[in-house]
Amino acid sequence: MDDNRPVIEVTGLTYRYEKENVLEDIHLTVPTGSFLAVVGPNGSGKSTLLKLILGLLRVQEGKIRLFGEDINRFKDWQRIGFVSQKANSFNTGFPATVYEVVASGLTKKIGLFKFMKQEHQLKIKEAIRSVGLSNYMYQNIGELSGGQQQRVFIARALVSDPNLLILDEPTVGVDAENVRSFYEMLEELNKERGITLLLVTHDIGAVSDQVSHVVCLNKYLFFHGNSDEFKLHEMSHLFGHDVHPLSHEHLEKEFSHDS
Amino acid sequence: MIHDLFQYEFLQNAFITGMIIGIIAPLLGVFIVVRRLSLIADALSHVTLAGIAASLLLEKKLLLVGLNPLYLGMTFSVVGALFIEKLRAVYKHFQELAIPIILSGGIGLAVIFISLADGFNTDLFSYLFGSVSAVSRADLYTILVISLFVVGIIFLLYKELFILSFDEEHAKASGIAVKRIHFIFIIMVALVIAASMRVVGILLVSSLMTLPVAASIRIAKGFKQTILYSVLLGEASVLGGLVLSYYIDLAPGGTIVMIAVLILIVTMFLKKLSFNKPVKNGVKS
Ligand SMILES: Nc1ncnc2c1ncn2[C@@H]1O[C@H](COP(=O)(O)OP(=O)(O)OP(=O)(O)O)[C@@H](O)[C@H]1O
Ligand SMILES: [Mg+2]
Numbered sequence: 001m002d003d004n005r006p007v008i009e010v011t012g013l014t015y016r017y018e019k020e021n022v023l024e025d026i027h028l029t030v031p032t033g034s035f036l037a038v039v040g041p042n043g044s045g046k047s048t049l050l051k052l053i054l055g056l057l058r059v060q061e062g063k064i065r066l067f068g069e070d071i072n073r074f075k076d077w078q079r080i081g082f083v084s085q086k087a088n089s090f091n092t093g094f095p096a097t098v099y100e101v102v103a104s105g106l107t108k109k110i111g112l113f114k115f116m117k118q119e120h121q122l123k124i125k126e127a128i129r130s131v132g133l134s135n136y137m138y139q140n141i142g143e144l145s146g147g148q149q150q151r152v153f154i155a156r157a158l159v160s161d162p163n164l165l166i167l168d169e170p171t172v173g174v175d176a177e178n179v180r181s182f183y184e185m186l187e188e189l190n191k192e193r194g195i196t197l198l199l200v201t202h203d204i205g206a207v208s209d210q211v212s213h214v215v216c217l218n219k220y221l222f223f224h225g226n227s228d229e230f231k232l233h234e235m236s237h238l239f240g241h242d243v244h245p246l247s248h249e250h251l252e253k254e255f256s257h258d259s
Numbered sequence: 260m261i262h263d264l265f266q267y268e269f270l271q272n273a274f275i276t277g278m279i280i281g282i283i284a285p286l287l288g289v290f291i292v293v294r295r296l297s298l299i300a301d302a303l304s305h306v307t308l309a310g311i312a313a314s315l316l317l318e319k320k321l322l323l324v325g326l327n328p329l330y331l332g333m334t335f336s337v338v339g340a341l342f343i344e345k346l347r348a349v350y351k352h353f354q355e356l357a358i359p360i361i362l363s364g365g366i367g368l369a370v371i372f373i374s375l376a377d378g379f380n381t382d383l384f385s386y387l388f389g390s391v392s393a394v395s396r397a398d399l400y401t402i403l404v405i406s407l408f409v410v411g412i413i414f415l416l417y418k419e420l421f422i423l424s425f426d427e428e429h430a431k432a433s434g435i436a437v438k439r440i441h442f443i444f445i446i447m448v449a450l451v452i453a454a455s456m457r458v459v460g461i462l463l464v465s466s467l468m469t470l471p472v473a474a475s476i477r478i479a480k481g482f483k484q485t486i487l488y489s490v491l492l493g494e495a496s497v498l499g500g501l502v503l504s505y506y507i508d509l510a511p512g513g514t515i516v517m518i519a520v521l522i523l524i525v526t527m528f529l530k531k532l533s534f535n536k537p538v539k540n541g542v543k544s
Contacts, residue, residue: 091293
């Protein structure tokens with residue numbers, strides 16, 4: 001595998017669930033070591049793009065390369081950590097400790113029919129410490145607060161030492177103060193451990209200081225640049241009248257059908 | 260009783276089978292409960308009933324003596340499990356629809372087979388509610404093989420089964436062969452149901468998979484502990500139920516289940532008591 005290639009290369013990607021395209025002709029490059037934020041209104045296809053990159057949805061048109069390898073041939077999934085948008089809506093009654101949940105992040109790395117070794121246990125404890133939850137290691141995850149649970153999922157994504165960490169709106173339900181420390185933690189991961197970050201977020205204001213690149217998505221990708229360039233743009237210009245959120249189009253169509 | 264246990268083979272069969280089932284039913288039950296698939300166990304047990312009825316019908320009409328109803332029951336159960344998976348894929352957004360479809364299909368088939376047979380020589384009743392005297396050596400060996408298989412698989416695939424249960428999307432994104440693991444899982448469920456039905460009866464099989472787990476979830480910390488307590492409580496219910504039913508001559512299946520219910524009620528009170536202690540910050544219920 002060639003490590004000089006960008007971590008993610010997306011070319012000409014178009015995707016539809018039903019008839020209508022949700023993503024159209026997306027070109028995107030995520031260089032190694034970058035911290036890229038994807039912003040866009042609800043229903044603009046952000047989660048869909050992530051799911052395609054993670055192999056949760058099958059590519060219909062266009063190409064995705066991960067670490068230089070075509071996604072259909074890519075096998076090294078333990079190099080990619082993922083924190084999903086739904087992570088904080090899991091079954092809170094699930095009887096699993098923080099330790100067990102984080103350990104599940106090593107499943108692929110340990111491998112089929114193999115068992116956990118001492119080095120793995122150390123890794124798990126280290127990951128839990130790195131998100132500041134050492135005191136909660138053997139608590140059931142349902143007994144933690146929403147923000148703490150989110151940290152557990154970060155630890156689960158980090159435990160396999162990924163080169164790329166993908167996060168889908170990880171700060172939903174986290175209070176403002178914790179959001180700041182959360183982004184500081186991400187910055188540290190990016191700067192000190194060299195982990196490439198791909199972050200979907202609504203509050204670009206909170207991260208614009210930390211991220212290196214910004215992408216604006218609304219079915220089409222209409223801004224792609226580093227964060228300094230992004231700051232030059234007016235936010236109102238980006239989210240203003242010349243942008244038509246896909247979800248609104250849906251609504252309008254439904255209304256016109258009804259009448 | 261100990262004396263009788265040494266003397267009568269049928270008692271030994273029933274007890275050993277009971278002990279084995281007391282382990283595997285709650286063991287697999289933990290995964291079933293946390294994945295919210297409890298009702299699938301119910302649906303499959305009714306399909307198993309259809310298999311048993313079919314087998315008894317064949318025995319009566321074609322004089323196929325020596326055909327152990329366990330085998331056809333197991334076959335039906337596995338086929339039913341595959342059907343459920345198919346239905347769940349077709350009705351992606353109404354996955355629980357598969358359960359009433361399979362459940363009523365199973366009962367419908369069973370009733371047809373029973374009416375075709377015009378009544379059975381063998382007591383169908385013992386399959387419905389379980390029986391101590393009905394377990395043969397051959398049953399015992401079959402059940403033993405199934406159990407070794409199931410325990411072995413759970414031991415080998417524990418990590419994968421856990422990640423699949425906790426977060427299926429994460430499992431997929433990690434590159435786990437989710438579909439294959441789930442397939443193996445559902446086959447195990449079908450097998451354990453067929454194996455358990457001899458002692459606890461078809462109508463009560465699912466309770467042995469869910470009640471000890473329901474009790475254990477309330478008192479355990481973590482997944483492994485939940486498994487451990489479930490197996491211990493399941494085993495306690497089976498042993499207690501068998502001994503009690505032997506002495507006061509009750510249906511073993513019913514007695515086992517009622518003990519499991521009793522244990523569940525006790526754990527509910529235990530939890531209440533521990534809630535009176537101050538709880539740590541960040542508790543969310
Ligand atoms: N499973 C699905 N089946 C059909 N349509 C879907 C599905 N998932 C998403 N969509 C549609 O695709 C579009 C993009 O959805 P997506 O979840 O990618 O948006 P998003 O940018 O992540 O939105 P949000 O900010 O609300 O998370 C929406 O119009 C949505 O209705
Ligand atoms: Mg989304």
